[in-house]
Amino acid sequence: MRNLLLSTLLWLSVLTVTAQNGVWLSVPRPQKINLLKGNPFVIDQTTTIRVAANDSNMERNARFLLQDISQLTGLRLKTCAAMKLRQIVLSIDKNIGHPEGYTIMADSRCLTIAGSTPEAVFHGVQRLVKALPVKTGIKSVSLPAVSIDDYPRFAYRGFLLDVGRHFFTVDDVKRIIDILALHQVNYLHWHLTEDQGWRIEIKKYPLLTQIGARRDSTLSIPYTQIYDHEPVTGYYTQQEAHDIVKYAADRYITVIPEIDLPGHMLAALASYPELGCTGGPYSVPARFGVFEDVLCGGNPRALQFAKDVLTEVMDIFPSPYIHIGGDECPKTRWKDCPKCQARIKELGLTDNPGHTKENQLQTAFMADVEQVIKERGRKMMGWEEILDGTPEKTNIVMAWTGYMSALRSAQEGFPTIICPMQNFYFSNRGYNLLKGRDGIQRVYDVEPVAPALKPDKQRNIIGVEACVWTEWVKDMATVEWQMLPKIAAVSEVGWSDKYNKDFDAFMRRLSRLRPLYDLRQYRYRTDYFEP
Incomplete structure (x- = not known):
């Protein structure tokens, strides 16, 4: 009899899972x-999900929710157009002022997720998904009655994936997008070109992928001459890029392409040597760093090349932002190049205390490229080095070297995204040596708006971005390991009110994501969860 009673109690415990009150306090922490x-x-x-008829965006949100509930609990729900009791309702509420704002109201009769837009409703869906237990085979889940009013602190919450140094498949990129969606990160910054590889098909310049997408070897150990002699190759066709853009858009993530110029262009120069100052020969390098050979700033063909490439890129990517790099462009070749010096003279550029004439030539080059971007109704993004010239204030600056560059950019009036390498470069070999809670707290403790920033300039900080650069990252498992769970900390930095931040509370909430990481077979750093 005793064994029968124990078996019955165990069976009953599998029937219903009652979620603890804290389940709604997931990552990122909601505002209210x-x-x-x-x-x-x-x-x-018997629970159903109701959405308005003939609303494809909300129907897609419902499909995602159905799939997630099934994956996490084993419960197979259905959608229903009619109003019923104990129903999950996804709806639009135009009275919610924030474009990504949503509310959740849950009681015994109904659970309603209302958002100002379909994207906002999707964020509410992710909040619900993260409140569910990961326990298949149950008969029901009880969620505490709750009222949530939520919206992000910053409109831009991004993640950079570098595919130039090492190539990742279409399925790999989609997996990254799924991770970002779970953490309510809304921009994928896709670094598509590098000295070490050109990764996007450009129909007008086929040699970019025939020659520039391949190198024969890679430096294995930093600061040595040890190479692996293993070819690295691969690029995305325009159709594959379209597919990734659509996959991301379905999850309300915008893909921002980066064509890094005029520096970091050796793969392009190896393909079309006439675009450089010396005419080559050039090769796709097997080592990493900053190279003196860049696009010729005084060559009209180089300028036309940049415009042609960006024109095709903008046909693929509907993103409002187009990133054109601008970083780490040595001027050694330009100082000795007759074409560059002639162009400097033609433009009347001279050295001044803040900017050399070669730096101003880069600004002029980038400004000419920007016109193509503006004509398509887009905005130009660049790394903080564009401040070494005199760019227009409409350019969006990514401040990566530290807080001082972000402070300078915002004070000068530029829309600024902070991505300090000491905190948000997840592939930083030195900082990855930090283990345990210290390794993730250095990410969580970032405050995007520096106290020294004048109040009227604080609005120029528009967001945050984490980065995985792949010089030493060859496979998807390492990308995920570097990304998780640190992307959760960046998510909270970009989403939650700074006055609600509490690292110990964050770690408790983060621990609730581990079963979901495990279920989806995400590779993550377990030491961050240790004392």
């Missing part, structure tokens, strides 16, 4: 949350 008195909302096989 109130646990309500009253009975919980129960999800079981």
Whole structure:
């Protein structure tokens, strides 16, 4: 009899999972949350999801929710157009002022996720997904009654994936997009070109992928002459890029392409040597760093090349932002190049205390390229080095060397995204040596708006971005290991109110994501969860 009683109790425990009150406090922390008195909302096989008829965006949100509930709990729900009790309702509420703002109201009768836009509703769906237990084979889930009012602190919450140094497949990129969606990160910055590899098909310049997408070897150990002699090759066709853009858009993630110029262009110069100052010969390098051979700033063909490439890129990517790099462009060749010096003279450029005439030539080159971007109704992004010239204030600056560059950019009036390498470069070999909580706290403790920034300039900080650069990253497992769970910390930095930040509370909430990481077979650093 005793064994029968124990078996019955065990069977009953599998039937229903009652979520603890804290499940709604997931990552990132919502802006406002109130646990309500009253009975919980129960999800079981009879629960349905209701959306407005003929709304394709909301129907897609519902499909994602159905898939996630099934994956996490084993419960297979259906959509329903009619109003019923114990129903999950996805709806649009135009009275919610923030473009990504949403509310969740849950009681025993109904769980409603209302957003100002379909994207906002998707964020609410992710909040619900992260509140669910990861336990298949259950009969029902009880979620505490709650009222949530939520919206992100910053409109831009990004992640950079470098595919120039090492190539990753279409499925790899989609997997990254799924991870970003879970963490409510809304921009994928896709670094498509590098000295070490050109990764996007450009129909007008086929040699970019025939020659520039391949190198024969890679430096294995930094600061040595040890190479692996293993070819690295691969690029995305324009159709594959379209597919990735669509996959991301379905999850309300915008893909920002980066064509890094006029520096970091050796793969292009190896393909078309006439675009450089010396005419070559050039090769796709097997080592990493900053190279003196760059696009010729005084060559009209180089300028036309940049415009042609960006024209095709903008046909693929509908992103409002187009990133054209601008970083780490030595001027050694330009100082000795007759074409560059002639162009400097033609433009009347001279050295001044803040900017050399070669730096101003880069600004002029980038400005000519920017016209193509502006004509398509887009905005130009660049790394902080573009401040070494005199760019227009409409350019968006990514400040990567530290807080001082972000402070300078914002004070000068540029829309600024902070991505300090000491904190947000996940592939930084030195900082990855930090283990345990210290390794993730250095990410979480970032405050994007520096106290020294004048109040009227604080609005120029528009977001945050984490980066994985792949000089020493060859496979997807390492990308995920470097990315997780640190992307959760960046998510909270970019989303949650700074006055609600608490690292110990964050770690407790983060621990609830581990079963979901495990279920989806994400590779992540477990030492960050250790004392």
